[in-house]
Amino acid sequence: MSDQDQSLPNLFIMGSGRSGTSMVAGLFRNAGYFMGSKLHAPRHSNPMGFFEDATVNNVNEEILAPYVPAPVHRDGIVYQADAPGPGQRWLVRLSPDTNISATPEQLDVIAGLAENQPFCFKDPRFSYTLHLWRAYAGDCRFICVFRDPAEVVESILTECRSVNYLRNLSISVKQAAEVWSYNYRNILQNHAGIGRWFFVAYDQIFEPGCLARLAAFTGAELDREFPTKALRRSKAAYQFGPDIQNLYDELRQRSQQNMDLSP
16 A cells, blocks of 8 residues: 555545445545455446445445334235335435444444545445444545436436346335435435535536546545446436425535535
8 A cells, every 4th residue: 555545534425326426436446445345246227336345235234224114014915115125225214313323243344344444435325324434434534426316216216127136125206205315314414514525416527627626625546537428327307395406405505615615
């Protein structure tokens, strides 16, 4: 590891799944970060890779499990079929008032992962579990990626229809919108008031000025050739209520503040 690598801050990348978090994580793939020893393989929905580590995902899955009701099979009917099961909990919908805790064994796993510094860990579940990681992260910074909620909802629904491990999950447009909403409500209410944050919209990632500011924020050399607009496949025209629109506006305001700073 070079002296430059040792000076890099640890990074957490988060935001609702299907929002561009993988594209942002890919910017750091050659920057000297530990991203995990069990990265998920690319597939059709993310042909460039996910940059998520299975061990990071699994411990966050275990932490969230007690807060998600399990589906119930009774008389041939599946009740609570919209409750995400194992491997699906990046689609949970938990209020920011939920008091999420971890067992000593889970905290030991987090501590072990955090020893691999500098690290760049990405997981949508950090929207709910980030407070449990901070104590072990040392010098760290946080990147929150967001995207038009209508496009995210369409991408979530497409993913649930097309990927085997999600096909038993019943999720509606309304519930997919709640996935988006609860992710960012948790981030803003429970996490964003502590530490150094960089909010970035999906569309901004393709702007050279944004990448310059993100490089300055992290001190890392970005792979600026990684982002590609060719993978933007989800178009939708869903209409949502004022709560989601106001939340989206707040995220855009925060990202614009990043753009207004000198790189």
